[in-house]
Each structure stands twice: as structure tokens, then as C-alpha cells.
Amino acid sequence: MLPLSMAKAGEQVMVARIGGSPEVKKHLEDLGFVVGAEVKIVSAPGDGNVIVLVKDSRLAITAEMAKKVMITM
Numbered sequence: 001m002l003p004l005s006m007a008k009a010g011e012q013v014m015v016a017r018i019g020g021s022p023e024v025k026k027h028l029e030d031l032g033f034v035v036g037a038e039v040k041i042v043s044a045p046g047d048g049n050v051i052v053l054v055k056d057s058r059l060a061i062t063a064e065m066a067k068k069v070m071i072t073m
Contacts, residue, residue: 005050005066007041014038017070024068031059033069 001016015037018025032054033039042058043051050066052059 001070001072003067004039004041004052004069004071005044005063007044007050007071009041009044011041011073012038013041013071013073015069016072018068019070020068024065028061028065028069031061032057039071 004013007013015033015035017035018028018033020028037054040053041050042053043049046063049060049062052061
């Protein structure tokens with residue numbers, strides 16, 4: 001497992017675990033980051049926003065939020 005912030009553009013990954021406070025977990029789950037969800041990395045520019053495709057929706061989350069989403073390849 002590694003954080004979403006470590007994924008590279010073009011990779012298809014699966015959400016394994018969500019960390020953070022209950023409020024952060026709820027926010028990420030509301031966006032579609034639930035355990036077992038497939039996520040495609042559109043753009044992962046280092047310390048900036050991470051752009052992903054989740055359930056046919058393109059989302060941008062901060063690198064800090066991306067660190068809370070643990071993924072598997």
C-alpha cells in the first residue's frame with residue numbers, strides 16, 4: 001500500500017484504505033474515494049493538486065488529501 005500522492009499519471013489504482021479525521025474520511029468518501037473503488041490518475045504534479053478520474057468524474061484534490069488515501073496497484 002502507498003498513498004495516492006505517490007501514484008504516477010496514467011496509472012489505474014484501487015483504494016485500499018482512507019485515513020484522517022472522521023470529517024476528512026467523510027469528505028473523501030462523498031467524493032467517491034471508497035475502499036475498492038478504481039481510480040485513474042490523470043495528473044500527479046509533485047506537490048500540487050492531484051487530478052483523478054473516479055466513477056466517471058474528474059476530481060482535483062490537494063496533495064495533502066491524496067496522502068490520506070492509501071492505494072494498491
